[in-house]
Each structure stands twice: as structure tokens, then as C-alpha cells.
Amino acid sequence: MSNDSQCRVCGGAVREFFDFGRQPLSDAFLLPNADQSAEFFFRLATGICGDCTMVQLMEEVPRDRMFHDEYPYYSSGSAYMRTHFEELAKRLLATELTGDDPFVVEVGCNDGVMLGALADAGIRHLGVEPSGSVADVAAAKGIKVRKSFFELSTAEDILRTEGKAAVIYAANTLCHIPYIGSILSGVAALLEPTGVFVFEDPYLGDIVARTSFDQIYDEHFFFFTARSVQAMAARNGLELVDVERIPVHGGEVRYTLALAGARQPTAAVADLLAEEKADKLDDIATLRRFGEKVLATKHELAALLSGLAADGKRVVGYGATAKSATVTNFVGIGPELLPFVCDSTPAKQNRLTPGTHIPVQPPQAFSDPYPDYALLFAWNHADEIMAKEQAFRESGGKWILYVPDVRIV
Numbered sequence: 001m002s003n004d005s006q007c008r009v010c011g012g013a014v015r016e017f018f019d020f021g022r023q024p025l026s027d028a029f030l031l032p033n034a035d036q037s038a039e040f041f042f043r044l045a046t047g048i049c050g051d052c053t054m055v056q057l058m059e060e061v062p063r064d065r066m067f068h069d070e071y072p073y074y075s076s077g078s079a080y081m082r083t084h085f086e087e088l089a090k091r092l093l094a095t096e097l098t099g100d101d102p103f104v105v106e107v108g109c110n111d112g113v114m115l116g117a118l119a120d121a122g123i124r125h126l127g128v129e130p131s132g133s134v135a136d137v138a139a140a141k142g143i144k145v146r147k148s149f150f151e152l153s154t155a156e157d158i159l160r161t162e163g164k165a166a167v168i169y170a171a172n173t174l175c176h177i178p179y180i181g182s183i184l185s186g187v188a189a190l191l192e193p194t195g196v197f198v199f200e201d202p203y204l205g206d207i208v209a210r211t212s213f214d215q216i217y218d219e220h221f222f223f224f225t226a227r228s229v230q231a232m233a234a235r236n237g238l239e240l241v242d243v244e245r246i247p248v249h250g251g252e253v254r255y256t257l258a259l260a261g262a263r264q265p266t267a268a269v270a271d272l273l274a275e276e277k278a279d280k281l282d283d284i285a286t287l288r289r290f291g292e293k294v295l296a297t298k299h300e301l302a303a304l305l306s307g308l309a310a311d312g313k314r315v316v317g318y319g320a321t322a323k324s325a326t327v328t329n330f331v332g333i334g335p336e337l338l339p340f341v342c343d344s345t346p347a348k349q350n351r352l353t354p355g356t357h358i359p360v361q362p363p364q365a366f367s368d369p370y371p372d373y374a375l376l377f378a379w380n381h382a383d384e385i386m387a388k389e390q391a392f393r394e395s396g397g398k399w400i401l402y403v404p405d406v407r408i409v
Contacts, residue, residue: 155186206251319378
């Protein structure tokens with residue numbers, strides 16, 4: 001297998017820096033009686049483009065394998081995330097949506113939590129969502145949704161029927177899409193002359209600083225920095241005009257793009273670019289050191305779980321997240337170490353985790369009875385979860401975390 005590939009942004013050479021090995025689709029939860037021999041696997045490896053510095057997966061998983069009618073993630077499932085999106089909607093209403101009949105497009109609107117807040121304010125809107133199940137939930141709330149992938153042809157069609165957009169927004173979506181040039185061409189065609197494209201995604205700087213390696217899985221194709229986004233924007237007639245660090249999902253950046261020359265970039269852009277330069281985020285040596293830390297985490301977590309099992313301790317998983325697929329398959333965590341993972345998403349319950357085939361149980365299984373330890377896969381919601389599960393702690397239970405390092409709390 002070649003250790004380089006062609007950059008999906010600029011066509012430059014991508015050099016590999018870490019290989020997680022054979023991995024399944026992160027959201028393909030199996031029915032217990034499913035034919036496990038038909039399970040799809042791919043090589044999960046990461047590299048950096050020597051030209052535009054974009055960090056990306058070395059292999060692309062076909063998009064219709066990941067985003068489809070049975071896609072099981074719902075944005076509104078977390079109270080914290082609901083508040084996050086509602087606060088953003090308020091900010092957009094106060095800043096970008098003050099004109100006459102502004103139009104908003106959300107790429108990957110999921111179950112419509114952000115657009116719902118704008119719709120309630122009477123804003124003309126459209127969600128573009130390829131995953132039918134979550135799109136139907138949004139539509140049932142009265143949100144206008146188009147069931148499709150967003151690309152240049154989609155944008156041109158929306159332009160003909162709705163006109164130009166004051167705001168195009170995407171949360172935890174843009175990094176999923178390898179055909180990024182078509183997306184950004186569509187954005188440039190659809191934006192008003194002074195409009196903005198706002199998107200937020202996991203930040204490479206946080207992934208490296210926190211060794212949050214489980215942010216790397218099939219659905220996350222790109223890992224953005226201010227520098228790589230600036231280069232990507234410039235190739236498509238756009239300009240990076242603002243950045244904002246946000247604490248959700250373990251550390252993200254909210255990027256604001258505008259048509260080239262339409263707006264003056266804020267000081268925050270220069271500040272983040274300087275920080276990335278100081279941290280050498282564009283240097284493959286930095287990324288290889290990250291890989292060494294990932295390997296250390298793997299061995300520590302495997303040793304801890306094996307030791308607890310040998311001592312007769314009962315450990316269960318908490319949160320059958322997409323990113324937990326990377327952890328369980330890379331570390332080698334199966335039902336012998338975790339008898340089950342509990343999760344509040346009905347579409348995942350009574351199924352098996354991808355690749356490692358750990359049963360997924362509803363939340364009530366967690367307290368029936370409480371385990372000795374809980375391995376927290378949904379660590380990005382740790383505060384919310386630990387507050388909700390105080391009775392577990394009071395029963396003597398302890399949490400196992402592995403970001404930024406392996407520890408018991």
C-alpha cells in the first residue's frame with residue numbers, strides 16, 4: 001500500500017504520518033443476527049499535504065455508505081449542543097440576518113436544531129441533508145429540508161428557486177466531505193456579495209494537543225487548521241475572514257469565509273495563524289510525535305482494562321459514539337473487556353458496535369446494577385454526563401477517560 005496519495009484540495013502529494021489499521025464504518029451498528037462476514041472495513045490512515053498543509057485521510061469511504069436513511073446521529077440528543085446551536089442562531093439574527101428577507105442555507109442540517117431557532121424567528125431557510133431519517137425529523141418540525149448532498153449543482157438549483165443566501169452554515173459537516181472543491185464552488189455561487197459561509201469542525205490543533213485520536217474516523221475526512229482553510233478558501237474565490245475557538249466536541253474552530261475581498265479579515269485570523277506556526281502544526285514531525293502519543297495511549301488503555309478484568313472488576317462502556325469505533329478497534333476492546341456499551345440513541349440499542357461487536361444497551365442497563373468502572377467514550381460531554389450520573393459515583397463507581405491521557409476519575 002502506497003504511503004502517499006493526492007490531496008483532495010489542491011492535488012499535491014499527501015504524506016502519511018499514522019495508520020490506525022483496519023477499521024469499520026463508525027456508525028454501522030449491526031443487528032445481532034447480521035452476517036458479520038459482510039461488514040465493510042477500510043484502512044484508516046492520516047497524512048498531510050506538502051503543498052496546502054491539509055491533513056486528511058489516505059483512503060476515502062464512499063459517502064452513501066456513511067450517510068443514508070438509517071444514519072443514527074441526532075444533533076438535538078445533547079442539551080449542551082441544543083444550547084450551542086440556539087446561541088449561534090441568536091448571534092446570526094443579531095449580526096448577519098438583519099437585512100430585508102434574508103435567506104439561510106444549512107449544509108448537513110441533521111434534525112434541524114439550529115434552523116428551528118431561525119425558522120421560529122421567521123427567517124427564510126433551507127436545510128440540505130442527505131441522511132433521510134434525520135431529515136424527516138427536521139421536516140416534521142416544520143423546517144424546509146432538501147434530501148440531498150450539497151455540491152455545485154445543488155447550489156445552482158437552490159439559487160434558481162430561492163435566490164442568494166446571506167448565510168450558509170455547516171456544523172460538523174464540511175470535514176466529512178472529500179469533494180470539497182464542489183462544495184466551495186457551490187458556496188461561492190450561492191452567497192450574496194457580502195454574505196458569509198460559517199462552518200465549525202474539529203480543530204487539528206486541539207486533536208494534537210489533547211491526543212484526542214478518536215476524532216479520526218471514517219466520517220472525518222479533513223482535519224482543518226486556519227492555514228489549510230485559508231489556502232482552501234483562496235482556491236475557490238473565497239477568503240478566511242474570521243476564526244473562533246469553541247469548546248464543543250473536544251475543541252473546534254468556527255471559521256467564517258466570505259467572497260474574496262468582500263470583508264476585512266479580523267485580527268483573530270492572524271493570531272491563530274501565528275499560533276499554528278509556533279506549534280509547527282504544518283510539520284509532519286509534529287504529527288508523527290502525535291502518533292507516538294497515540295500508541296502510548298493504546299497500550300496504557302489496553303493494559304488498564306486487561307488488569308481490571310483480571311481483578312474481576314466489571315467495566316462497561318458509556319456512549320456508543322462514532323469515535324468509539326476508532327478506540328475499540330484500534331486498542332482491541334471487545335465484549336470480553338466491555339460486556340456492553342450503554343447509549344441513549346434508540347437506533348443503536350440492541351445492536352452490536354462496529355467491528356468489535358460489543359452489545360449496545362439502553363441507558364437503564366447502566367444502573368442495573370452499576371458497574372465498578374465506566375469507560376467514557378462520550379468524553380466531550382463529560383461534564384453533562386457526570387452531572388447526570390452522580391448516583392454512579394455515589395455507588396462507588398469510577399470513570400475511565402483516555403483523553404488527553406489514560407486516567408481514572
